[in-house]
Amino acid sequence: MASSVDLRHCRMLGLAGTAVLALGGETAGALPVRELPSPASPGAALGLVGVYFGVVLLIAAWALLGRLLRGPQPPTERALLLVLALWAAPLLLAPPLFSRDVYSYLAQGAMVDAGIDVYTHGPSALGGPPADEVAPLWRHTAAPYGPVFLAVAAALSGPAGGELPAGLLGMRLLALLGVALMAAALPRLARHSGADPAAALWLGALNPLVLLHLVAGAHNDAMMLGLLGAGLVAALGRRPVLGAVLVTLAALVKAPAVLGLAAVAVLAARAGQRPVRAVLTTGLTAAATTIAATAVVGTGYGWIAALHTPVSPHNWALTSLLGRATAALLDRLGSDLAPLAVPAWHALGLALTAAVLCLVWLRLRPRPVYALGLSLAAVAAFGPAIRPWYALWGLFLIAAAAPNASVCHRVATVTALLALAVLPSGGPVDPGRLLLAGCGGALAVVVLWQAHQAVRAPALGRTA
Numbered sequence: 001m002a003s004s005v006d007l008r009h010c011r012m013l014g015l016a017g018t019a020v021l022a023l024g025g026e027t028a029g030a031l032p033v034r035e036l037p038s039p040a041s042p043g044a045a046l047g048l049v050g051v052y053f054g055v056v057l058l059i060a061a062w063a064l065l066g067r068l069l070r071g072p073q074p075p076t077e078r079a080l081l082l083v084l085a086l087w088a089a090p091l092l093l094a095p096p097l098f099s100r101d102v103y104s105y106l107a108q109g110a111m112v113d114a115g116i117d118v119y120t121h122g123p124s125a126l127g128g129p130p131a132d133e134v135a136p137l138w139r140h141t142a143a144p145y146g147p148v149f150l151a152v153a154a155a156l157s158g159p160a161g162g163e164l165p166a167g168l169l170g171m172r173l174l175a176l177l178g179v180a181l182m183a184a185a186l187p188r189l190a191r192h193s194g195a196d197p198a199a200a201l202w203l204g205a206l207n208p209l210v211l212l213h214l215v216a217g218a219h220n221d222a223m224m225l226g227l228l229g230a231g232l233v234a235a236l237g238r239r240p241v242l243g244a245v246l247v248t249l250a251a252l253v254k255a256p257a258v259l260g261l262a263a264v265a266v267l268a269a270r271a272g273q274r275p276v277r278a279v280l281t282t283g284l285t286a287a288a289t290t291i292a293a294t295a296v297v298g299t300g301y302g303w304i305a306a307l308h309t310p311v312s313p314h315n316w317a318l319t320s321l322l323g324r325a326t327a328a329l330l331d332r333l334g335s336d337l338a339p340l341a342v343p344a345w346h347a348l349g350l351a352l353t354a355a356v357l358c359l360v361w362l363r364l365r366p367r368p369v370y371a372l373g374l375s376l377a378a379v380a381a382f383g384p385a386i387r388p389w390y391a392l393w394g395l396f397l398i399a400a401a402a403p404n405a406s407v408c409h410r411v412a413t414v415t416a417l418l419a420l421a422v423l424p425s426g427g428p429v430d431p432g433r434l435l436l437a438g439c440g441g442a443l444a445v446v447v448l449w450q451a452h453q454a455v456r457a458p459a460l461g462r463t464a
Contacts, residue, residue, distance in 0.1 A: 017057030024050025052440030109153025119302025146252030181226030204399030319349035373397030
């Protein structure tokens, strides 16, 4: 089929996927509570089938586009950027999908606007409709985000005046801006790393996880990664101070981006600065940026103590799963150590992450962009909390600096699997919803197979 498929087919197939996905989200997405249909209603069931039908079409279009990149006439960078814009367009006005986090962002912004400390109180302290939209798990938990993001969230929630559509659109546009910065940075980072810029765009920006979770889900990870990419590009352009400022701003959105300062220091040293001076300049710039941003926003430094917030009791992080299994075993054995199992595994995961970071930077210091990508991937994999979109932390930079196609293929496979891992409502999985989602995906596979056969038949006839 690949030989009969051109860029136009990929564009249309991906557009059909995101359009159907957005349409299904109107009844199966993370809707405002007053608009939520009953999970057993026909509309919700049909919407869930439609969302997964669209997701599978999108994954197929992305995979076919990747095969075109390896063909004799690969798409240009400009053509890929146009594909990204086309695929993202139906998601612009769609309801939030795959997570209710965007409602938390708006509630936290309203709290900042109202003078409530978001680092000691959850959205329940705000009360009213904004707090009602937040997932019950997070209504009483503090914000783990830095002052830069909270300032933006407050700026968006204030003018919205409590009107959800305006606030949601503002958050979606902010996420699109972050994705645009990512897409602008990827080719430059790829050229520096000796990688194919078009392949970097395909894996790092056109990735289904980017469209599903950064665009459709409006996650602030888009803002973090966009600023991180811009900072690395600035450092590559022999502007390490600007690079340190931008990377620090990214870390003041979400903390994992702070690892990017190591890459900025390495790039500054490679540009001619003495290593000690590069480290000191980067550190002092980061400290000054943090102090200035915190003073301007006025939220204080409570986000440092609130970084444990994403660690919910039932999250699927590897160390959490192992901790719960160990606790269950100790409970059966009648041991009093059962309550310590999860904290112990979390501590072990953090120690393992630190060890991996040291090893990566010792071996790959000459390739700071790739080293940073692997470091962020390790933080996501071995940290105490994980969500499918956390995979984008490392994937974004691995896409730009992977040493060979084999790494990209493995990352792409993981991406396709993670794209199917979350329900569009952002709620828990149950057998009924899982069956409906499976039906939607299976229906898409049948349609794709029939299309493959229809395209293949004329080609076989001509050969005969």
